[in-house]
Amino acid sequence: MQQSEELLEDRTLERATGPERVRATFRIYHPDLEPEKLTELLEITPSISWRSGEDSYGWRKRPGFKAPSGAWLLSSRTVMRGNNASAHIDWLLDQLTGKANMIKELQNRGFMIDVVVGWHATSWNTTPSLSPDLMRRLGKLNLPIWFDVYLFGSEEHEI
Amino acid sequence: MNFETQPQETYATLRIYHAQLEPEQLTALFEIKPTMAWKMGDQIAVADSEKHNNAPSSVDAQTGGWLLSSKHSVRSTDAMKHIDWVANQLANHGSSIHKLQQAGYTVDLVVAWFSDSWNTCPALTPELMLRLANLRIPLWFDVYLDKPMDLSVLG
Numbered sequence: 001m002q003q004s005e006e007l008l009e010d011r012t013l014e015r016a017t018g019p020e021r022v023r024a025t026f027r028i029y030h031p032d033l034e035p036e037k038l039t040e041l042l043e044i045t046p047s048i049s050w051r052s053g054e055d056s057y058g059w060r061k062r063p064g065f066k067a068p069s070g071a072w073l074l075s076s077r078t079v080m081r082g083n084n085a086s087a088h089i090d091w092l093l094d095q096l097t098g099k100a101n102m103i104k105e106l107q108n109r110g111f112m113i114d115v116v117v118g119w120h121a122t123s124w125n126t127t128p129s130l131s132p133d134l135m136r137r138l139g140k141l142n143l144p145i146w147f148d149v150y151l152f153g154s155e156e157h158e159i
Numbered sequence: 160m161n162f163e164t165q166p167q168e169t170y171a172t173l174r175i176y177h178a179q180l181e182p183e184q185l186t187a188l189f190e191i192k193p194t195m196a197w198k199m200g201d202q203i204a205v206a207d208s209e210k211h212n213n214a215p216s217s218v219d220a221q222t223g224g225w226l227l228s229s230k231h232s233v234r235s236t237d238a239m240k241h242i243d244w245v246a247n248q249l250a251n252h253g254s255s256i257h258k259l260q261q262a263g264y265t266v267d268l269v270v271a272w273f274s275d276s277w278n279t280c281p282a283l284t285p286e287l288m289l290r291l292a293n294l295r296i297p298l299w300f301d302v303y304l305d306k307p308m309d310l311s312v313l314g
Contacts, residue, residue, distance in 0.1 A: 128281065129299030132292045139289035146282035151274070151304040 017127040021120040023077040024088035026096065026143070029112040033070025041102055044095055047075040077118075085117055086134055089145075093137045100141050107142065115145045124152050164280040168273045168307035170230035171241035173249065173296070177264040180223025188255055191248050194228040238270050239287055242298070246290045253294045260295065268298045273307040 025047075028038060035049035049072045050057040057067035074095060076088040092115065096103070107113055115138065119128055128147040130138075138145055172194070175185060182196035197203050202217045203224075227248060229241040245268060249256070260266055268291065272281055281300040291298055 124304040126302050127299050128302070129297060130283070130288070131297050132295045135283070135288035135298070136292035138283075139285040139292060142285045144282065144284050145288070146280050147300065149274075149279050149281065149302055151277050151279070151302070 016123055017125055018121070019083050019085065019119045019126060019128075020122045021118070022083045022085045022088055023075055023080075023118045024085065024092045025073055025075040025077070025116050025118070026092050027112075027114055027116060028072040028106065029069045030110060031069050033072060033111070035070070035072050038072045038106075042096075042099055044074060046072045047078060048073050085119065085128060085147075086131065089115065089117065089130075089134055089138075093134075093141065096141055104142055113143065115143050117145065117147045119147050119149045121149065121151055126151060163276050164274075164278055166236055166238065166272045166279060167275050169236055169238040169241060169271060170228055170233070171238065171245045171268055171270045172226055172228040172230070173245050173266070173268050175225040175259065175264055175266050176222050177259075177262075178222050180225060180264070182223070182225055185225045189227075189249070189252055191227060193225050194230070196225040197223060199223045238272065238281060238300075239284065242268065242270065242283075242287055242291070246287070246294065249294055249296075257295050266296060268296050270298065270300045271307075272300050272302045274302065274304055275306070277304060279304075 031052050033049075033051065035046065035051065038049070039046060048059060050067050050070065052067055052070045054067045056063050056065065058071075074092065076091050080088050080091050103113055117128065119126065126149060128149065130145075178199050180198065182193065182198065186193060186196070197220050199220055199222050201220045203220045204217050227245065229244045233241045233244045235241065256266055270281065272279065279302060281302065283298075
């Protein structure tokens with residue numbers, strides 16, 4: 001009985017400090033980025049991509065806004081359901097299995113590559129976490145990660 | 160990321176918990192003096208109890224604890240410097256940590272992160288993640304949209 005009460009308390013705390021919406025995105029940026037070449041190299045179809053100078057670029061596609069850089073993004077947003085950030089990151093890393101050398105080569109050529117986890121919370125306290133296994137996977141792919149945390153129902157700006 | 164998405168204050172705390180935890184044994188094992196440690200049943204002070212008028216100033220510890228915090232050793236709002244400091248203190252103790260975990264001890268690294276902005280961006284480099292992965296320590300950011308407070312006993 002005590003255990004189930006503790007479990008219930010844990011789950012209540014998890015709900016209170018967890019995100020209301022989460023997504024993980026693998027991002028590549030470079031002024032000279034040609035999306036088709038990266039798609040061919042990585043053998044993955046990006047969620048979205050654009051060239052430098054392209055109008056109405058990105059998720060928002062606002063007319064009159066020109067892309068300052070080329071980009072190639074793979075996001076869990078259209079594939080994964082639920083708000084377990086680790087599952088979103090895991091899915092992303094599954095897609096990148098065996099691509100460590102390609103990522104390293106692109107980084108050496110000046111491409112900016114990272115993983116960003118969009119984390120939208122409706123509370124004033126929230127708790128993004130990473131397991132050792134997930135950190136090992138990210139580290140071996142030489143991928144920095146950052147959590148783009150929005151607290152207390154603030155407006156999220158799509159990256 | 161920019162200045163506005165960085166924290167007002169941050170610090171990292173290695174936390175080890177177990178009902179049978181003997182603080183002196185862990186201190187001897189890691190050869191480091193903890194920031195704070197107690198046995199199950201000890202009276203421990205409750206952090207920031209003055210914020211809550213009816214809250215007690217101390218409680219009986221429900222489990223043993225051994226905490227090592229960067230709070231008073233690293234002066235920076237760069238969380239990675241705090242995490243790095245903790246990882247440096249634990250260098251070469253990966254197998255000891257693993258043995259404790261196998262014996263049922265809870266071991267984690269919590270990064271307190273106080274933001275005065277609604278948008279804030281905790282980040283980790285691949286190198287730092289590999290260090291923590293090799294030490295088998297899970298990490299979580301305890302992100303607050305609030306002024307800095309002492310979380311040393313919470314959790």
